[in-house]
Each structure stands twice: as structure tokens, then as C-alpha cells.
Amino acid sequence: MILRERAVVPSRGTVGVTGDETGEVIVEARELYKAYGTKVAVGGVSFGVRRGEIFGILGPNGAGKSTTLEILEGLRDPDRGVASVEGLEVWKNKRAVHARIGVQLQSTALFEELSIADNLRLLAALYRHPLPVGRLLADVNLADRADAPLGTLSGGQQQRLSLAAALVNDPVVVFLDEPTTGLDPQARRSLWALVRDLRGRGKTIVLTTHYMEEAEVLCDRVAIMAGGQIVALDTPAGLIARYGGGxxxxxxxxxxxxxxxxxxxxxxxxxxxxxxxxxxxxxxxxxxxxxxxxxxxxxxxxxxxxxxxxxxxxxxxxxxxxxxxxxxxx
Ligand SMILES: Nc1ncnc2c1ncn2[C@@H]1O[C@H](COP(=O)(O)OP(=O)(O)OP(=O)(O)O)[C@@H](O)[C@H]1O
Ligand SMILES: [Mg+2]
The missing domain is CATH 3.30.70 (Alpha-Beta Plaits)
Structure with missing residues (x-):
């Protein structure tokens, strides 16, 4: 099968559009725009994510976080603008992009009656070079629950499983849509530790959240999103120094x-x-x-x-x- 891989301009290693970009930009949103009927969900969003960082999109319900992520993931086509991953324009190179990314949706559809290992085996079968299921389970601290039916997992364990599901193809970039929503503080912290581990292994992570603390302690840089716009983008410390009021x-x-x-x-x-x-x-x-x-x-x-x-x-x-x-x- 011939994969069409068209590089977009600017490509790898170039400077993103918003924020102080130093380092290689691996995910880029350029002037993304998406409306549903008359509702503008994403109204001209631009940013660049550097290789190896944890990049957060922080905003309230309806800000346009999921829509932005879905465009970057190739699950939605923007009305205007360009999304790219590793220099590939997402919508035109979906297969190649999907081989490079892992996606955890806001709600993941898995099979309740299957064991968690079987759920991962099923997903792994979709990829040519999946990671071994045992390794995936170990990476998210679920090795001891391999045979447990999905329905018996706690909320935190389910989120860890859906993180494992996003890692099946050993992706370069991992997209996590509100990975800790609804979790108790302890489960949230354990997921943060896993996300930091991913960064430690060289992955780039793009996540959305509406938890201030999550953005502040977990993310290297944060884009604050409201009403379909990025209103500020910087490191948490940079945002606080500039807009926190002292x-x-x-x-x-x-x-x-x-x-x-x-x-x-x-x-x-x-x-x-x-x-x-x-x-x-x-x-x-x-x-x-x-x-x-x-x-x-x-x-x-x-x-x-x-x-x-x-x-x-x-x-x-x-x-x-x-x-x-x-x-x-x-
Ligand atoms: N498929 C759709 N059809 C119509 N409107 C939609 C659709 N998806 C999203 N919207 C609207 O677009 C806006 C942005 O939605 P989006 O899901 O991107 O926000 P979000 O920041 O992810 O919110 P949340 O924190 O609730 O997940 C909202 O007003 C939402 O109602
Ligand atoms: Mg959302």
C-alpha cells in the first residue's frame, strides 16, 4: 500500500505560531477553525507542541478542547486551517499520522465482558507492530489485573487501561482528552505519574483538562482556551507571572x-x-x-x-x- 505523505509548510523543526517556541515542533495547529452550524467550536486556534513535552489545553466545558484535539488526531476535518504531526498534514495523511499517534478519547469504548488483557489484544490486532500486551499492562501498573473483566475495574484502573489502549502502537505523540476527569485525588496523582513516565520515555503528550492543578503541576506548557480561542499560552510559571496579578x-x-x-x-x-x-x-x-x-x-x-x-x-x-x-x- 502506498502511503501519501505530504509535508506541510512549516515542517519539522520550525517555529510554531503561538507562544515562545524553542525546540522541535512536532504537533502544530495553524489557524484551525470549526463550526457546527452557527456554533463556532474552534475559532482560529494556533499553537505548536514541542517534542518531549507535556502540553495541556485548559478550559471550561464547551471551550473547544475536544474539537481541537479531534482535528489534530484526524478524527474531524477542520473547516479551515491546518493540523500537522511530525510535519505531515493530518487530514491528508491519516494513515501515516494514525501510525504515529495514540488517542485516548473522552470516553473510550471497550468491551465490558472481556478481560482487560483481551481488550488490549483486540486493539493490538489492529496494528502491524503492536507492543506486547504484558508490557502495556505493566506500564500502566495493571499487570496483576490482566484477567479481570473490564467491568470490575475502578475508575482509576479504567483510565489507566484506556491509557494503555492509547499506547498499543508505541506512538510518538499521545493525545489524552480529560484523562483524569471524575477520578479521586489519589487516582489522579497515579495517572500523572504515568504521564510523566511517558514523557521520560521520550513521548510527546497533548492533553486537555479543566483542572487547574493538573495543568499547573503536570504540564510543561499550557494553552488556556475559552470560547473557541487560545487566550494565553506559556509555562504555568510564565502564565502566573504574567497574568496572575502577583x-x-x-x-x-x-x-x-x-x-x-x-x-x-x-x-x-x-x-x-x-x-x-x-x-x-x-x-x-x-x-x-x-x-x-x-x-x-x-x-x-x-x-x-x-x-x-x-x-x-x-x-x-x-x-x-x-x-x-x-x-x-x-
Ligand atoms: N458534534 C457536534 N455537534 C454540534 N455541536 C458540537 C458538536 N461537538 C461539539 N459541539 C459544540 O462545540 C463546542 C465545543 O465543544 P467541545 O466538545 O470541543 O468542547 P470541550 O472544551 O471539549 O468541552 P468539555 O470540557 O465539556 O469536554 C460546544 O459548544 C459544543 O456544544
Ligand atoms: Mg471535551
């Missing part, structure tokens, strides 16, 4: 204090919020040490003791709020 101090005083007097203290910045209770405020911090000392002195001078004090580092939650005006859960 350190805040939340302080609760035992009685009324003039918040504008507090905001004028050295080291303290603007009032960032108030929970509506008299004497409870959140301030931005320009200089933590000076700010804390000034606050404590001020409380002492005014005879209004502090009853609570928190210093908070911003996270991706703050980034999302600052970029979109609402929280991810809204």
Missing part, C-alpha cells in the same frame, strides 16, 4: 479599619477585594516583608488587632479569572 495578603481585623489608609502603607498595593465583612480585606503586595511589617505596626497603632492573615501566591485560577473575567467553574 502576591496578595488577606487580612482580617477585629474591628473597622480604613482600607485606603492600609493600601497606602509601604509595601502594600491596591485593594484587591473584600468579602463584605467589616475589617476583612485582600491587598495586592508590592513588597511582602515591608508590607507585612507595616500592616502589623498599623494594627498595633490603631488598637485593632489582626484576627487572621494569609499570604497567597497566585495560581492558574487567578490567570484564568484575570484573562476571561470569570472563574473556570462559572
Amino acid at each position: 502576591l496578595t495578603i488577606r487580612c482580617d481585623f477585629s474591628g473597622p479599619v480604613e482600607k485606603y489608609d492600609l493600601a497606602a502603607l509601604p509595601g502594600i498595593g491596591a485593594v484587591a477585594g473584600s468579602d463584605g465583612v467589616e475589617g476583612h480585606y485582600t491587598f495586592r503586595v508590592a513588597d511582602l516583608e515591608r508590607g507585612l511589617i507595616a500592616l502589623l505596626h498599623s494594627a498595633e497603632r490603631q488598637g485593632t488587632p489582626l484576627t487572621d492573615l494569609h499570604v497567597r501566591q497566585p495560581g492558574l485560577e487567578d490567570v484564568f479569572l484575570n484573562l476571561t473575567g470569570h472563574t473556570l467553574r462559572d
Whole structure:
């Protein structure tokens, strides 16, 4: 069988479109656009994923994450734009691309009544050079459950099995659509460890999530997606430094204090919020040490003791709020 492999421009090793791209770009989305009727699911999305990174697409329900992934996987054709994997335009080279990628869909269809090993054997039969089932099961820590019927697995075990299913063809790029949704924190962490192992073995991972923590601790770079657009793309630390809004101090005083007097203290910045209770405020911090000392002195001078004090580092939650005006859960 002759496989048509047409390289697209830019091809391997070139610079992607969004974000600070250094290193080889292995997956690229260029101006992807997809509408369902009048609903624009993906409205001009561009990014490049580097070889060997864990790249996350973070966004709320309906942001367009799955549609973007499905276009990159060759499961949907974009109305406009180009998706490529290892320099191959996906839609025009589906067979060649499918040999290089592993896909875990948001819900994986496997056979309930078959054992987990048999489920993997069935999938392996679809490929010319599958990995041995025993190795796949060992890689996702399921070797001891090989003969268990699928229906008896816990949620976390099922997700690990569907990860194994995505690895059957020993892919170069692994796409995971919300791999930890619905899992408890322990199962989530064990899946993160497996994803890091994959990166350690040189795989490139593209995943979607709506968990801030997952994006922050697991992903090397994160594209924040909302309303079919990528609104920011960087490392978690880069996003937080640029859009997080800086350190805040939340302080609760035992009685009324003039918040504008507090905001004028050295080291303290603007009032960032108030929970509506008299004497409870959140301030931005320009200089933590000076700010804390000034606050404590001020409380002492005014005879209004502090009853609570928190210093908070911003996270991706703050980034999302600052970029979109609402929280991810809204
Ligand atoms: N087959 C379809 N037909 C019509 N509309 C669709 C279809 N698939 C997705 N949509 C719409 O496109 C938008 C983006 O959907 P998509 O599934 O890509 O979002 P998502 O970010 O993956 O959301 P979730 O977090 O819920 O999985 C949504 O408004 C969705 O309702
Ligand atoms: Mg989805």
C-alpha cells in the first residue's frame, strides 16, 4: 500500500505560531477553525507542541478542547486551517499520522465482558507492530489485573487501561482528552505519574483538562482556551507571572479599619477585594516583608488587632479569572 505523505509548510523543526517556541515542533495547529452550524467550536486556534513535552489545553466545558484535539488526531476535518504531526498534514495523511499517534478519547469504548488483557489484544490486532500486551499492562501498573473483566475495574484502573489502549502502537505523540476527569485525588496523582513516565520515555503528550492543578503541576506548557480561542499560552510559571496579578495578603481585623489608609502603607498595593465583612480585606503586595511589617505596626497603632492573615501566591485560577473575567467553574 502506498502511503501519501505530504509535508506541510512549516515542517519539522520550525517555529510554531503561538507562544515562545524553542525546540522541535512536532504537533502544530495553524489557524484551525470549526463550526457546527452557527456554533463556532474552534475559532482560529494556533499553537505548536514541542517534542518531549507535556502540553495541556485548559478550559471550561464547551471551550473547544475536544474539537481541537479531534482535528489534530484526524478524527474531524477542520473547516479551515491546518493540523500537522511530525510535519505531515493530518487530514491528508491519516494513515501515516494514525501510525504515529495514540488517542485516548473522552470516553473510550471497550468491551465490558472481556478481560482487560483481551481488550488490549483486540486493539493490538489492529496494528502491524503492536507492543506486547504484558508490557502495556505493566506500564500502566495493571499487570496483576490482566484477567479481570473490564467491568470490575475502578475508575482509576479504567483510565489507566484506556491509557494503555492509547499506547498499543508505541506512538510518538499521545493525545489524552480529560484523562483524569471524575477520578479521586489519589487516582489522579497515579495517572500523572504515568504521564510523566511517558514523557521520560521520550513521548510527546497533548492533553486537555479543566483542572487547574493538573495543568499547573503536570504540564510543561499550557494553552488556556475559552470560547473557541487560545487566550494565553506559556509555562504555568510564565502564565502566573504574567497574568496572575502577583502576591496578595488577606487580612482580617477585629474591628473597622480604613482600607485606603492600609493600601497606602509601604509595601502594600491596591485593594484587591473584600468579602463584605467589616475589617476583612485582600491587598495586592508590592513588597511582602515591608508590607507585612507595616500592616502589623498599623494594627498595633490603631488598637485593632489582626484576627487572621494569609499570604497567597497566585495560581492558574487567578490567570484564568484575570484573562476571561470569570472563574473556570462559572
Ligand atoms: N458534534 C457536534 N455537534 C454540534 N455541536 C458540537 C458538536 N461537538 C461539539 N459541539 C459544540 O462545540 C463546542 C465545543 O465543544 P467541545 O466538545 O470541543 O468542547 P470541550 O472544551 O471539549 O468541552 P468539555 O470540557 O465539556 O469536554 C460546544 O459548544 C459544543 O456544544
Ligand atoms: Mg471535551
